[in-house]
Amino acid sequence: MKRLRKKSILAPLICLCLIVLSLWNCRPRPDRTALDLGIWAAQHNLWDEAIFHWQQALKDNPSSAAAYNNLAVAYEKKGLWDKALKAYEEALRLDPKNRFIKANLKKLQTRMQLASSEDKEPRQKNQKK
Amino acid sequence: MRGYKLNWFCPAMMGLAILFSLPACLSEAEVKIKADFPRYTVINLNQFPELYLASFQVDQSPASFELNTELLNYLETELKVRYSGRLQRLEVIWPEESYPEDQAFWKNMFGHTQSGPVLTGRVSFKQEKRKTLGSRYYREIDGPFNLNRPALEERLVSTLTVNFYLVQPETGQILFNKKYQENRVVENRQESPAISFYELILIIKNKFFGAVLGTELSEERYLLRRSGKP
Numbered sequence: 259m260k261r262l263r264k265k266s267i268l269a270p271l272i273c274l275c276l277i278v279l280s281l282w283n284c285r286p287r288p289d290r291t292a293l294d295l296g297i298w299a300a301q302h303n304l305w306d307e308a309i310f311h312w313q314q315a316l317k318d319n320p321s322s323a324a325a326y327n328n329l330a331v332a333y334e335k336k337g338l339w340d341k342a343l344k345a346y347e348e349a350l351r352l353d354p355k356n357r358f359i360k361a362n363l364k365k366l367q368t369r370m371q372l373a374s375s376e377d378k379e380p381r382q383k384n385q386k387k
Numbered sequence: 388m389r390g391y392k393l394n395w396f397c398p399a400m401m402g403l404a405i406l407f408s409l410p411a412c413l414s415e416a417e418v419k420i421k422a423d424f425p426r427y428t429v430i431n432l433n434q435f436p437e438l439y440l441a442s443f444q445v446d447q448s449p450a451s452f453e454l455n456t457e458l459l460n461y462l463e464t465e466l467k468v469r470y471s472g473r474l475q476r477l478e479v480i481w482p483e484e485s486y487p488e489d490q491a492f493w494k495n496m497f498g499h500t501q502s503g504p505v506l507t508g509r510v511s512f513k514q515e516k517r518k519t520l521g522s523r524y525y526r527e528i529d530g531p532f533n534l535n536r537p538a539l540e541e542r543l544v545s546t547l548t549v550n551f552y553l554v555q556p557e558t559g560q561i562l563f564n565k566k567y568q569e570n571r572v573v574e575n576r577q578e579s580p581a582i583s584f585y586e587l588i589l590i591i592k593n594k595f596f597g598a599v600l601g602t603e604l605s606e607e608r609y610l611l612r613r614s615g616k617p
Contacts, residue, residue: 276401296610297418297612300420300610301420303422324611324612331420331609334424334608337425337428337431339427358417358609361609362608365606365608369426370427
């Protein structure tokens, strides 16, 4: 009888814990809200506003790799290459295994290498002449 | 009866818990965004508040064509659209044996007055008639061998070469230098040089502006909703 009572108490308790945990996970966190707001702004081509929100997200959580990554994308969009590169590197330092940050950084590096090689080619040709 | 109620209550609660936790797990960590990103450029003209457009050194030009004037007018019009700073024309009378890379020339001209960079360079435009193998076939009837062979056709080949220099006048330092050359072949040998010039300068302008002002390319990037580390 005692065993049955224990079981009948334990199961709802586990359920309650699960609900509390999931609600805790879904709680509005300031950095996440700022990240989402920034994403919304970027999707509407409001990149300056997006930068503002992601900088806010960084203030709330200075070790947010997502905020650094998103800022880097915005800097790329604004043509601030050095800042973008630094922000990607910082994001990767905070989250070294993140494949999305790696993919973004690779795309930027490829573009930079391509532009540098295009710039060097005519100079080399001129030197040969 | 009580036990039966509890048996029904527990799976319901479990279901609710899963339902609550699902949105947290389902929301994706990344958002793929497609946007026009500016091309990476070694130098960006828009970083300078003012820019001087100086006369180009003409190496070669058809007699009936004012190459320098046409080129400057074209570049001025196009730069006014893409360049955000103040654009000014600068008439330079090039002394003999003086080149855009001549630092002393610029120092003498501007002295120590601080000003924006000067866009200048050397330009050459030539048109020549060349014989090339055409698409039409020539049938040799009276010759010893009755062969079909492609006939030689005369065509007009236009070549425009522009070597751009971006010079910092106080120091004479060359900030950017790149040479562009484009060809155009037409069957009409009487075609005006202006037609070929504007066709060719359009291609060169797109390449040059891409290098110094940055054309935009549509690319995809990932924006993140949450970090790997909290």
